[in-house]
Amino acid sequence: MFFTYLRRELRRRRKAALVVASGLALGIALVIVVNSVSAGMNQAQDKVLQSLYGLGTDMTVTKAATAPKAGEGGRPRFEFGAKDDGKEQSSDRVMVQGFQTLAASTVDKVASQKGVADAVGGLSLQVMKVDGQFKRGQFKQDPGSGGATRQGGPGGEPRGRVEGGGASFDVNSYSVYGTDVTKAGLGPRTSSKITEGRAFKTSEADAKVAVADASYAKEKKLALGDSVKIKGVTYEVVGIATPDSGDAAADLYLPLKQAQTLAGAKGKITTVYVKATDSQQISAVKRGIQKNISGTTVTTSADLADTVSGSLSTASNLAANVGRWLSIAVLVAAFLVAGLLTSSAVSRRVREFGTLKALGWKSGRVTRQVVGEAVVNGLVGGALGIAVGLAGAYAVTAISPTLTAQLGSGAGGGGGRGPGVVMGGPGISQAAGKSLDIALSAPVSATTITLAVGLAVAGGLIAGGFGGWRASRLRPADALRRVE
Incomplete structure (x- = not known):
């Protein structure tokens, strides 16, 4: 009814x-x-x-900002000894991004904190490569100077001037990221997928191998098996990585130990990438790390999201x-x-x-x-x-x-x-x-x-x-x- x-x-x-x-x-x-x-x-x-910062990263730990000491302004300096004409000169300056580093032992300290599922360290570098050549100037005698001497100078010196000469150098800057090959699932490298070749093997912790970003590889015409030289060290390109979205984390990825050696920063890292056990407890984990590990700054993905504009x-x-x-x-x-x-x-x-x-x-x-x-x-x-x-x-x-x-x-x-x-x-x-x-x-x-x-x-x-x-x-x- x-x-x-x-x-x-x-x-x-x-x-x-x-x-x-x-x-x-x-x-x-x-x-x-x-x-x-x-x-x-x-x-x-x-x-x-x-x-x-890569897939799975809930927060990062970096060194707290400090005022630079005297003589640590951070500006790259290049020193050249002039060579004969036509001789190419090249110099690489490998710098730590931000000029602030943490001890590699910080990774273990962070990993032991309550609420941390995993942690991995990385070293972010910037390489400035300067190459080119010096050109010696040519002395040209003034016309009609003949045997005349310079006024006030020693007798017999012809009058003239130096023309030409100078220097022509090209400056190329690119980024390098040292990654812990034993923990490939965490950190900036995970924001890119290997589209050619392979990723690092766990046995390549100190191997002279590199993974190149696809855009950088295209710009420099790099292919699998090619070599790249950084500060006189040759690395074989074993993989090409394409970012899922946006820009790649770095132009080149190297094993962490190799990156540390290049920068003269053995036992140092710039960042600890942290994955929390519970996404609802990220704030609590952040507070715990800041309290227990002094001299560090903890930034969560929520903090980073606040900086996105446009x-x-x-x-x-x-x-x-x-x-x-x-x-x-x-x-x-x-x-x-x-x-x-x-x-x-x-x-x-x-x-x-x-x-x-x-x-x-x-x-x-x-x-x-x-x-x-x-x-x-x-x-x-x-x-x-x-x-x-x-x-x-x-x-x-x-x-x-x-x-x-x-x-x-x-x-x-x-x-x-x-x-x-x-x-x-x-x-x-x-x-x-x-x-x-x-x-x-x-x-x-x-x-x-x-x-x-x-x-x-x-x-x-x-x-x-x-x-x-x-x-x-x-x-x-x-x-x-x-x-x-």
Whole structure:
């Protein structure tokens, strides 16, 4: 009886039911689109962060910034002894990024802290290569000087001048990252995939091998098996790595011990990359490390996310604030409209409900009938809202608007130059002043769909509650005296 009456009433009042369902559908669709876009923003931001410090890294530990000592200004100096004309001269200056290092034993100290699942050290270097040649100037005698002597000079010296000469040098700068080959699953190297060749083997802890970034390899025309020379040491290229998004963490990757030898920093690292056992306890782990390991700065991925600006940050804030509040406002309005329309429909059915009560229907049964109709309207609205919301999310993904992420340099951290010290890793300093273009998508999760269904039911219950309350207050005698 309940379902039969429900089906007949919904058919008879199709227009009113469609209006209520459409209002709920609009609010639910907006919630789906806003939630999906927000999820896409989070994914885009994760891509930016992952391109900087690698997959799985929750925080980094770097040396706390200190004032440079006298004579440690950090400026690269090159010394040349002039050679004969035409002789190429070359000099490499290998510098530690940020000029701040930690003892390699810090990795074990960090790994022993509560809440730390794994930790690995890395050494970020910048290599400046200067090569070119000096050219000796030529002495040219002044015309007509003959045997004349210079005024005030010794007799017999011809007058003239030196012409030409000088120096022509090319300066090339590139980044090198020393990675612990025994822990390949953590650190900046994980932000790139090996697309040619192979990664480092665990047995190559001190081997003269290198993995080159794909863009750097293309620029320098490097292929598998080629050699690169740094500070007179030759390294064989065994792999080519392509970053998943954004810029690569470094142009060249070397085993950590080799990088330490090149920089004259044996037993030193620039960064400890940390993976927490529980993502919900990252703040607690950060506090523990700062308390127990002095002279360090701990930066989490959340800290780094605060430095990301550009259209990605603007759109993320817009979706999180304006979009969320707008969807809530639309939902509240849709619920109120649905409730008022249902209540108004009850007012027009006074005679009908009065007759049913006169026939023996209890107030609770009348209320359940009204609520049932409203819930069905809500479910229909939910189905329409999910369809429209999915279409909107698909449209955003299909269009894939490009957002720009600019890495800010205002965050403090490792005591280095520019934003490279935010997470202490090589990728950020390399990306300083650069923009990363990220394609926005709008993934729809099962949680979002569940939320939409819940809102549909809630909207129906709220609307049914309004109408049911009105219907339960009707008295058969009063109802029968009114004309519908």
